[in-house]
Amino acid sequence: MTPVAAQETRFVLGDEQVRSLAAQFGTPLYVIDEKHLRDRARRFVRAWDGDVSFASKANCTLAVLKTVYAEGCSVDAASEGELRFALKAGVPAAACRLHGSNKSQAELDFGIEVGVGKIVVDCFEEIERLVGRNRVPDLLLRLAPGVDPKTHSKISTGQADTKFGFSMADAPRAVARCLELGLPLIGYHCHVGSQLLDPEAQITGAETLAKFAVAMKREQGFEAKFINVGGGLGVRYTSDDRPMEIEDYCRAVRAALDEALNGELSPAFGMEPGRSIVAESGVTVYTVGVVKTAGTGRVYVGVDGGLSDNPRPVMYSAKYDLVWHSGSSSGTKTVTVSGKHCETDALFADVQAPTGVAAGDLVQVLCTGAYNSSMASNYNCYPRPATVFLRESGEAVVVQKRESWEQLLQRDVLPEGL
Numbered sequence: 221m222t223p224v225a226a227q228e229t230r231f232v233l234g235d236e237q238v239r240s241l242a243a244q245f246g247t248p249l250y251v252i253d254e255k256h257l258r259d260r261a262r263r264f265v266r267a268w269d270g271d272v273s274f275a276s277k278a279n280c281t282l283a284v285l286k287t288v289y290a291e292g293c294s295v296d297a298a299s300e301g302e303l304r305f306a307l308k309a310g311v312p313a314a315a316c317r318l319h320g321s322n323k324s325q326a327e328l329d330f331g332i333e334v335g336v337g338k339i340v341v342d343c344f345e346e347i348e349r350l351v352g353r354n355r356v357p358d359l360l361l362r363l364a365p366g367v368d369p370k371t372h373s374k375i376s377t378g379q380a381d382t383k384f385g386f387s388m389a390d391a392p393r394a395v396a397r398c399l400e401l402g403l404p405l406i407g408y409h410c411h412v413g414s415q416l417l418d419p420e421a422q423i424t425g426a427e428t429l430a431k432f433a434v435a436m437k438r439e440q441g442f443e444a445k446f447i448n449v450g451g452g453l454g455v456r457y458t459s460d461d462r463p464m465e466i467e468d469y470c471r472a473v474r475a476a477l478d479e480a481l482n483g484e485l486s487p488a489f490g491m492e493p494g495r496s497i498v499a500e501s502g503v504t505v506y507t508v509g510v511v512k513t514a515g516t517g518r519v520y521v522g523v524d525g526g527l528s529d530n531p532r533p534v535m536y537s538a539k540y541d542l543v544w545h546s547g548s549s550s551g552t553k554t555v556t557v558s559g560k561h562c563e564t565d566a567l568f569a570d571v572q573a574p575t576g577v578a579a580g581d582l583v584q585v586l587c588t589g590a591y592n593s594s595m596a597s598n599y600n601c602y603p604r605p606a607t608v609f610l611r612e613s614g615e616a617v618v619v620q621k622r623e624s625w626e627q628l629l630q631r632d633v634l635p636e637g638l
Protein backbone atom coordinates (compact mmCIF):
# COMPACT_ATOMS: atom_id res chain seq x y z
CA MET A 221 0.00 0.00 0.00
CA THR A 222 1.32 3.49 -0.84
CA PRO A 223 1.93 5.53 2.34
CA VAL A 224 -0.57 8.28 3.13
CA ALA A 225 0.46 11.65 4.66
CA ALA A 226 0.15 11.87 8.45
CA GLN A 227 -2.02 15.01 8.35
CA GLU A 228 -4.47 13.30 6.00
CA THR A 229 -7.99 14.77 6.24
CA ARG A 230 -9.50 12.44 3.64
CA PHE A 231 -10.97 9.06 4.41
CA VAL A 232 -8.61 6.27 3.33
CA LEU A 233 -9.29 2.53 3.44
CA GLY A 234 -6.63 0.22 4.88
CA ASP A 235 -5.00 -2.44 2.69
CA GLU A 236 -6.97 -5.34 4.15
CA GLN A 237 -10.25 -3.43 3.97
CA VAL A 238 -9.71 -2.65 0.29
CA ARG A 239 -9.02 -6.27 -0.51
CA SER A 240 -11.96 -7.61 1.44
CA LEU A 241 -14.44 -5.01 0.09
CA ALA A 242 -13.30 -5.69 -3.49
CA ALA A 243 -13.66 -9.45 -2.93
CA GLN A 244 -17.10 -9.08 -1.36
CA PHE A 245 -18.70 -6.39 -3.55
CA GLY A 246 -16.62 -6.34 -6.75
CA THR A 247 -15.12 -3.31 -8.48
CA PRO A 248 -15.43 -0.53 -9.47
CA LEU A 249 -16.82 0.23 -6.05
CA TYR A 250 -17.71 3.51 -4.34
CA VAL A 251 -17.19 3.47 -0.58
CA ILE A 252 -18.48 6.15 1.82
CA ASP A 253 -17.34 6.27 5.43
CA GLU A 254 -20.27 7.10 7.70
CA LYS A 255 -18.24 8.52 10.57
CA HIS A 256 -16.20 10.79 8.32
CA LEU A 257 -19.38 12.06 6.64
CA ARG A 258 -21.14 12.68 9.95
CA ASP A 259 -18.12 14.60 11.25
CA ARG A 260 -17.99 16.88 8.21
CA ALA A 261 -21.73 17.62 8.31
CA ARG A 262 -21.63 18.21 12.06
CA ARG A 263 -18.69 20.61 11.75
CA PHE A 264 -20.60 22.71 9.21
CA VAL A 265 -23.74 22.78 11.32
CA ARG A 266 -21.75 23.86 14.39
CA ALA A 267 -19.62 26.42 12.56
CA TRP A 268 -22.35 28.16 10.55
CA ASP A 269 -24.84 30.10 12.57
CA GLY A 270 -27.77 29.36 10.28
CA ASP A 271 -29.17 26.88 7.79
CA VAL A 272 -26.72 24.38 6.24
CA SER A 273 -28.40 22.93 3.19
CA PHE A 274 -26.57 19.90 1.77
CA ALA A 275 -26.34 20.26 -2.03
CA SER A 276 -27.67 16.84 -2.93
CA LYS A 277 -26.27 17.00 -6.45
CA ALA A 278 -22.91 16.16 -4.86
CA ASN A 279 -24.13 12.74 -3.75
CA CYS A 280 -27.80 11.86 -3.94
CA THR A 281 -27.79 8.38 -2.42
CA LEU A 282 -30.56 7.92 0.14
CA ALA A 283 -28.09 6.89 2.81
CA VAL A 284 -26.05 10.08 2.42
CA LEU A 285 -29.17 12.26 2.44
CA LYS A 286 -30.55 10.58 5.55
CA THR A 287 -27.20 10.85 7.33
CA VAL A 288 -26.64 14.55 6.69
CA TYR A 289 -30.22 15.35 7.59
CA ALA A 290 -29.78 13.50 10.86
CA GLU A 291 -26.74 15.70 11.52
CA GLY A 292 -28.83 18.86 11.19
CA CYS A 293 -28.55 19.75 7.50
CA SER A 294 -31.50 20.64 5.33
CA VAL A 295 -31.37 19.44 1.71
CA ASP A 296 -30.91 21.50 -1.43
CA ALA A 297 -32.52 19.72 -4.40
CA ALA A 298 -31.58 21.04 -7.83
CA SER A 299 -34.35 19.14 -9.61
CA GLU A 300 -37.58 17.27 -9.03
CA GLY A 301 -35.59 14.05 -9.13
CA GLU A 302 -33.25 15.15 -6.34
CA LEU A 303 -36.27 16.31 -4.35
CA ARG A 304 -37.89 12.90 -4.77
CA PHE A 305 -34.72 11.25 -3.47
CA ALA A 306 -34.64 13.54 -0.42
CA LEU A 307 -38.28 12.79 0.37
CA LYS A 308 -37.66 9.05 -0.04
CA ALA A 309 -34.72 9.35 2.36
CA GLY A 310 -37.17 10.63 4.98
CA VAL A 311 -36.21 14.30 4.81
CA PRO A 312 -39.40 16.32 5.48
CA ALA A 313 -40.41 18.48 2.53
CA ALA A 314 -40.21 21.56 4.74
CA ALA A 315 -36.49 20.87 5.16
CA CYS A 316 -35.95 20.75 1.37
CA ARG A 317 -35.15 23.68 -0.91
CA LEU A 318 -36.11 23.45 -4.58
CA HIS A 319 -33.41 24.85 -6.78
CA GLY A 320 -32.35 24.59 -10.40
CA SER A 321 -32.22 26.72 -13.51
CA ASN A 322 -35.21 26.77 -15.84
CA LYS A 323 -37.62 24.96 -13.51
CA SER A 324 -40.66 23.79 -15.42
CA GLN A 325 -44.22 24.45 -14.34
CA ALA A 326 -44.49 20.75 -13.41
CA GLU A 327 -41.34 20.87 -11.24
CA LEU A 328 -42.52 24.00 -9.44
CA ASP A 329 -46.00 22.55 -8.93
CA PHE A 330 -44.51 19.33 -7.56
CA GLY A 331 -42.40 21.30 -5.08
CA ILE A 332 -45.42 23.33 -3.96
CA GLU A 333 -47.64 20.25 -3.71
CA VAL A 334 -45.24 18.32 -1.47
CA GLY A 335 -44.61 21.44 0.63
CA VAL A 336 -40.93 22.32 0.12
CA GLY A 337 -39.64 24.87 2.62
CA LYS A 338 -38.16 27.26 0.07
CA ILE A 339 -37.93 27.73 -3.67
CA VAL A 340 -34.93 29.48 -5.15
CA VAL A 341 -36.21 31.41 -8.17
CA ASP A 342 -33.79 31.59 -11.09
CA CYS A 343 -35.52 33.76 -13.73
CA PHE A 344 -38.51 35.99 -14.55
CA GLU A 345 -40.33 33.08 -16.21
CA GLU A 346 -40.25 31.16 -12.90
CA ILE A 347 -41.74 34.16 -11.10
CA GLU A 348 -44.65 34.11 -13.54
CA ARG A 349 -45.02 30.31 -13.19
CA LEU A 350 -45.71 30.84 -9.48
CA VAL A 351 -48.57 33.24 -10.03
CA GLY A 352 -51.98 31.93 -8.96
CA ARG A 353 -50.55 28.91 -7.15
CA ASN A 354 -51.85 28.17 -3.66
CA ARG A 355 -49.42 27.72 -0.78
CA VAL A 356 -46.34 29.10 -2.54
CA PRO A 357 -43.45 28.58 -0.09
CA ASP A 358 -40.87 31.18 0.90
CA LEU A 359 -38.94 32.40 -2.13
CA LEU A 360 -35.34 33.44 -2.64
CA LEU A 361 -34.13 35.16 -5.77
CA ARG A 362 -30.93 33.69 -7.16
CA LEU A 363 -28.58 36.52 -8.11
CA ALA A 364 -25.41 36.44 -10.19
CA PRO A 365 -23.16 38.78 -8.23
CA GLY A 366 -20.66 39.16 -11.06
CA VAL A 367 -17.56 37.83 -9.33
CA ASP A 368 -14.86 35.67 -10.86
CA PRO A 369 -14.45 32.64 -8.60
CA LYS A 370 -11.02 31.68 -10.05
CA THR A 371 -11.89 28.03 -10.40
CA HIS A 372 -12.45 25.78 -13.41
CA SER A 373 -14.69 27.58 -15.95
CA LYS A 374 -17.19 24.70 -15.89
CA ILE A 375 -17.82 25.17 -12.16
CA SER A 376 -17.87 28.99 -12.22
CA THR A 377 -21.43 30.23 -11.79
CA GLY A 378 -21.43 33.64 -10.11
CA GLN A 379 -19.72 35.66 -12.84
CA ALA A 380 -21.71 38.22 -14.84
CA ASP A 381 -21.78 36.03 -17.97
CA THR A 382 -23.80 33.10 -16.64
CA LYS A 383 -27.06 31.30 -17.28
CA PHE A 384 -27.73 31.12 -13.55
CA GLY A 385 -29.94 33.57 -11.69
CA PHE A 386 -30.79 37.24 -12.23
CA SER A 387 -28.09 39.66 -13.30
CA MET A 388 -27.52 42.46 -10.78
CA ALA A 389 -29.03 44.82 -13.35
CA ASP A 390 -32.26 42.80 -13.47
CA ALA A 391 -32.41 42.00 -9.76
CA PRO A 392 -34.30 45.16 -8.59
CA ARG A 393 -36.97 44.47 -11.21
CA ALA A 394 -37.28 40.87 -10.00
CA VAL A 395 -37.80 42.10 -6.42
CA ALA A 396 -40.39 44.61 -7.59
CA ARG A 397 -42.25 41.97 -9.62
CA CYS A 398 -42.45 39.57 -6.63
CA LEU A 399 -43.75 42.37 -4.41
CA GLU A 400 -46.24 43.50 -7.02
CA LEU A 401 -47.59 39.94 -7.31
CA GLY A 402 -47.70 39.49 -3.55
CA LEU A 403 -45.37 36.48 -3.73
CA PRO A 404 -43.73 35.39 -0.44
CA LEU A 405 -40.24 36.67 -1.22
CA ILE A 406 -37.94 36.38 1.80
CA GLY A 407 -34.50 37.10 0.42
CA TYR A 408 -31.62 36.29 -1.89
CA HIS A 409 -29.27 33.53 -2.92
CA CYS A 410 -26.02 33.22 -4.84
CA HIS A 411 -23.55 30.45 -5.62
CA VAL A 412 -20.35 31.83 -7.09
CA GLY A 413 -18.61 28.58 -7.99
CA SER A 414 -17.19 25.34 -6.71
CA GLN A 415 -13.90 23.90 -5.47
CA LEU A 416 -12.95 27.33 -4.11
CA LEU A 417 -9.56 27.13 -2.46
CA ASP A 418 -9.51 30.87 -1.96
CA PRO A 419 -12.59 32.30 -0.17
CA GLU A 420 -12.33 35.72 -1.79
CA ALA A 421 -14.98 35.13 -4.44
CA GLN A 422 -17.39 33.69 -1.93
CA ILE A 423 -16.80 36.66 0.36
CA THR A 424 -17.34 39.14 -2.46
CA GLY A 425 -20.51 37.29 -3.50
CA ALA A 426 -21.84 37.40 0.07
CA GLU A 427 -21.01 41.11 0.36
CA THR A 428 -22.74 41.85 -2.94
CA LEU A 429 -25.91 40.10 -1.74
CA ALA A 430 -25.84 41.88 1.61
CA LYS A 431 -25.33 45.30 0.00
CA PHE A 432 -28.11 44.58 -2.46
CA ALA A 433 -30.41 43.63 0.44
CA VAL A 434 -29.66 46.97 2.12
CA ALA A 435 -30.28 48.83 -1.15
CA MET A 436 -33.64 47.07 -1.66
CA LYS A 437 -34.68 48.03 1.86
CA ARG A 438 -33.91 51.67 1.10
CA GLU A 439 -35.27 51.73 -2.45
CA GLN A 440 -38.25 49.37 -2.33
CA GLY A 441 -38.90 49.01 1.39
CA PHE A 442 -38.30 45.27 1.14
CA GLU A 443 -36.50 43.83 4.19
CA ALA A 444 -34.78 40.52 3.40
CA LYS A 445 -35.26 37.89 6.10
CA PHE A 446 -32.88 35.34 4.59
CA ILE A 447 -29.62 35.37 2.64
CA ASN A 448 -28.14 32.16 1.26
CA VAL A 449 -24.53 32.38 0.09
CA GLY A 450 -24.42 29.01 -1.72
CA GLY A 451 -21.80 26.29 -1.54
CA GLY A 452 -18.36 26.04 -3.02
CA LEU A 453 -15.75 25.39 -0.35
CA GLY A 454 -12.97 23.32 -1.93
CA VAL A 455 -11.61 19.96 -0.83
CA ARG A 456 -8.29 18.12 -0.86
CA TYR A 457 -8.40 16.27 -4.17
CA THR A 458 -4.63 15.97 -4.02
CA SER A 459 -2.35 16.54 -1.09
CA ASP A 460 -1.20 19.79 -2.77
CA ASP A 461 -4.70 21.28 -2.38
CA ARG A 462 -5.04 23.48 0.70
CA PRO A 463 -8.73 24.16 1.29
CA MET A 464 -9.73 26.36 4.21
CA GLU A 465 -10.97 24.64 7.34
CA ILE A 466 -14.76 24.61 7.55
CA GLU A 467 -14.74 26.74 10.71
CA ASP A 468 -12.42 29.43 9.26
CA TYR A 469 -14.44 29.56 6.07
CA CYS A 470 -17.77 29.99 7.86
CA ARG A 471 -16.28 32.66 10.11
CA ALA A 472 -14.85 34.64 7.17
CA VAL A 473 -18.08 34.56 5.15
CA ARG A 474 -20.18 35.50 8.16
CA ALA A 475 -17.89 38.43 9.04
CA ALA A 476 -18.20 39.73 5.48
CA LEU A 477 -22.00 39.52 5.63
CA ASP A 478 -22.19 41.29 8.98
CA GLU A 479 -19.93 44.07 7.80
CA ALA A 480 -21.82 44.63 4.55
CA LEU A 481 -25.21 44.62 6.29
CA ASN A 482 -23.89 47.33 8.57
CA GLY A 483 -26.59 46.73 11.20
CA GLU A 484 -29.31 47.85 8.77
CA LEU A 485 -30.85 44.40 8.38
CA SER A 486 -30.61 41.23 10.41
CA PRO A 487 -31.61 38.33 8.17
CA ALA A 488 -31.01 34.64 8.89
CA PHE A 489 -28.22 33.05 6.86
CA GLY A 490 -27.99 29.95 4.73
CA MET A 491 -25.16 28.05 3.10
CA GLU A 492 -25.29 25.18 0.58
CA PRO A 493 -22.16 23.04 0.71
CA GLY A 494 -22.07 19.76 -1.20
CA ARG A 495 -18.55 18.73 -2.08
CA SER A 496 -17.00 19.93 1.17
CA ILE A 497 -19.37 17.72 3.18
CA VAL A 498 -19.11 14.45 1.27
CA ALA A 499 -16.14 14.43 -1.15
CA GLU A 500 -13.42 13.53 1.35
CA SER A 501 -15.61 10.83 2.94
CA GLY A 502 -15.57 8.66 -0.18
CA VAL A 503 -13.12 6.55 -2.17
CA THR A 504 -13.43 4.47 -5.33
CA VAL A 505 -11.76 1.07 -5.68
CA TYR A 506 -10.77 -0.27 -9.11
CA THR A 507 -9.05 -3.44 -10.27
CA VAL A 508 -6.15 -3.25 -12.69
CA GLY A 509 -6.87 -5.30 -15.82
CA VAL A 510 -3.96 -4.48 -18.10
CA VAL A 511 -0.53 -2.87 -18.04
CA LYS A 512 0.91 -1.94 -21.43
CA THR A 513 3.63 0.27 -22.84
CA ALA A 514 2.72 2.58 -25.74
CA GLY A 515 5.04 3.31 -28.66
CA THR A 516 6.15 6.47 -26.89
CA GLY A 517 7.23 4.52 -23.81
CA ARG A 518 4.28 5.73 -21.73
CA VAL A 519 2.99 2.98 -19.44
CA TYR A 520 -0.80 2.65 -19.38
CA VAL A 521 -2.43 0.94 -16.42
CA GLY A 522 -5.99 0.06 -17.43
CA VAL A 523 -8.60 -0.17 -14.69
CA ASP A 524 -12.13 -1.57 -14.78
CA GLY A 525 -13.95 1.79 -14.67
CA GLY A 526 -13.40 5.34 -15.90
CA LEU A 527 -15.38 8.07 -17.61
CA SER A 528 -18.76 6.51 -16.77
CA ASP A 529 -18.14 6.34 -13.00
CA ASN A 530 -15.93 9.44 -12.72
CA PRO A 531 -16.31 12.01 -15.52
CA ARG A 532 -14.44 14.71 -13.59
CA PRO A 533 -10.95 14.10 -15.04
CA VAL A 534 -12.34 14.45 -18.58
CA MET A 535 -14.75 17.31 -17.78
CA TYR A 536 -12.61 19.40 -15.46
CA SER A 537 -9.07 18.02 -15.86
CA ALA A 538 -9.53 16.97 -12.24
CA LYS A 539 -6.59 15.37 -10.45
CA TYR A 540 -6.75 12.81 -7.64
CA ASP A 541 -4.43 10.98 -5.27
CA LEU A 542 -4.22 7.22 -5.61
CA VAL A 543 -3.32 4.51 -3.11
CA TRP A 544 -2.12 1.25 -4.66
CA HIS A 545 -2.72 -2.22 -3.28
CA SER A 546 -0.22 -4.28 -5.20
CA GLY A 547 1.84 -7.42 -4.67
CA SER A 548 4.85 -5.35 -5.75
CA SER A 549 6.39 -3.04 -3.19
CA SER A 550 9.83 -2.25 -4.62
CA GLY A 551 9.81 1.41 -5.70
CA THR A 552 7.55 3.33 -8.05
CA LYS A 553 7.37 4.35 -11.69
CA THR A 554 5.35 6.94 -13.61
CA VAL A 555 2.24 5.60 -15.31
CA THR A 556 -1.02 6.85 -16.76
CA VAL A 557 -4.10 5.20 -15.35
CA SER A 558 -6.66 4.80 -18.11
CA GLY A 559 -10.33 3.93 -18.06
CA LYS A 560 -12.11 1.24 -20.07
CA HIS A 561 -14.08 3.56 -22.31
CA CYS A 562 -13.77 4.18 -26.01
CA GLU A 563 -12.53 7.69 -25.35
CA THR A 564 -9.08 8.88 -24.47
CA ASP A 565 -10.08 8.63 -20.85
CA ALA A 566 -6.72 9.04 -19.26
CA LEU A 567 -8.15 9.06 -15.77
CA PHE A 568 -4.97 9.95 -13.95
CA ALA A 569 -2.01 10.98 -16.10
CA ASP A 570 1.60 10.71 -14.94
CA VAL A 571 1.04 9.31 -11.47
CA GLN A 572 3.31 7.08 -9.42
CA ALA A 573 2.51 3.35 -9.29
CA PRO A 574 4.43 0.40 -7.85
CA THR A 575 7.15 -0.75 -10.26
CA GLY A 576 5.61 -4.18 -10.59
CA VAL A 577 1.99 -3.02 -10.93
CA ALA A 578 0.10 -5.83 -12.63
CA ALA A 579 -3.33 -7.14 -13.56
CA GLY A 580 -5.30 -8.03 -10.44
CA ASP A 581 -3.81 -5.24 -8.30
CA LEU A 582 -6.26 -2.83 -6.69
CA VAL A 583 -6.12 0.94 -6.64
CA GLN A 584 -8.04 3.25 -4.35
CA VAL A 585 -8.85 6.77 -5.57
CA LEU A 586 -9.28 9.24 -2.72
CA CYS A 587 -11.82 12.03 -2.38
CA THR A 588 -14.47 10.63 -4.73
CA GLY A 589 -17.51 11.02 -2.45
CA ALA A 590 -18.86 14.01 -4.41
CA TYR A 591 -19.85 14.30 -8.06
CA ASN A 592 -18.86 10.73 -8.87
CA SER A 593 -21.83 8.44 -8.24
CA SER A 594 -24.17 11.40 -8.87
CA MET A 595 -22.53 12.12 -12.25
CA ALA A 596 -22.13 8.49 -13.31
CA SER A 597 -23.51 7.46 -16.70
CA ASN A 598 -23.93 4.27 -18.71
CA TYR A 599 -21.59 5.32 -21.51
CA ASN A 600 -20.43 2.27 -23.45
CA CYS A 601 -23.31 0.44 -21.74
CA TYR A 602 -21.41 -0.09 -18.51
CA PRO A 603 -23.61 -0.71 -15.48
CA ARG A 604 -23.08 1.90 -12.76
CA PRO A 605 -21.07 0.74 -9.71
CA ALA A 606 -22.42 -0.09 -6.27
CA THR A 607 -21.93 2.21 -3.28
CA VAL A 608 -21.03 0.68 0.06
CA PHE A 609 -21.48 2.54 3.34
CA LEU A 610 -18.92 1.74 6.02
CA ARG A 611 -21.01 1.95 9.14
CA GLU A 612 -19.56 3.34 12.36
CA SER A 613 -19.72 -0.25 13.67
CA GLY A 614 -17.29 -1.28 10.92
CA GLU A 615 -19.96 -3.20 9.00
CA ALA A 616 -20.05 -2.61 5.23
CA VAL A 617 -23.53 -2.32 3.72
CA VAL A 618 -24.62 -1.75 0.15
CA VAL A 619 -26.57 1.52 -0.10
CA GLN A 620 -26.70 1.64 -3.89
CA LYS A 621 -26.76 -1.60 -5.83
CA ARG A 622 -24.53 -2.31 -8.78
CA GLU A 623 -26.70 -1.92 -11.86
CA SER A 624 -27.60 -5.23 -13.50
CA TRP A 625 -27.60 -6.03 -17.22
CA GLU A 626 -31.40 -6.39 -16.99
CA GLN A 627 -31.76 -2.88 -15.55
CA LEU A 628 -29.51 -1.53 -18.25
CA LEU A 629 -31.55 -3.12 -21.03
CA GLN A 630 -35.02 -2.47 -19.63
CA ARG A 631 -35.47 1.10 -20.95
CA ASP A 632 -35.20 0.15 -24.57
CA VAL A 633 -38.14 -0.96 -26.66
CA LEU A 634 -38.00 -2.60 -30.08
CA PRO A 635 -41.11 -1.55 -31.98
CA GLU A 636 -42.98 -4.42 -33.60
CA GLY A 637 -42.21 -4.89 -37.23
CA LEU A 638 -38.92 -2.96 -37.09
Ligand SMILES: Cc1ncc(COP(=O)(O)O)c(C=O)c1O
Binds near residue numbers: 414415453
Ligand atom coordinates in the same frame (compact mmCIF):
# COMPACT_ATOMS: atom_id res chain seq x y z
C1 LIG B 1 -26.71 26.45 -6.56
C2 LIG B 1 -25.66 25.56 -6.01
N1 LIG B 1 -25.57 25.43 -4.68
C3 LIG B 1 -24.65 24.61 -4.12
C4 LIG B 1 -23.76 23.91 -4.90
C5 LIG B 1 -22.77 23.03 -4.24
O1 LIG B 1 -21.47 23.35 -4.53
P1 LIG B 1 -20.29 22.58 -3.84
O2 LIG B 1 -20.57 21.13 -4.01
O3 LIG B 1 -19.09 23.01 -4.57
O4 LIG B 1 -20.29 22.98 -2.40
C6 LIG B 1 -23.80 24.04 -6.31
C7 LIG B 1 -22.87 23.31 -7.17
O5 LIG B 1 -22.89 23.31 -8.34
C8 LIG B 1 -24.80 24.89 -6.87
O6 LIG B 1 -24.89 25.05 -8.18
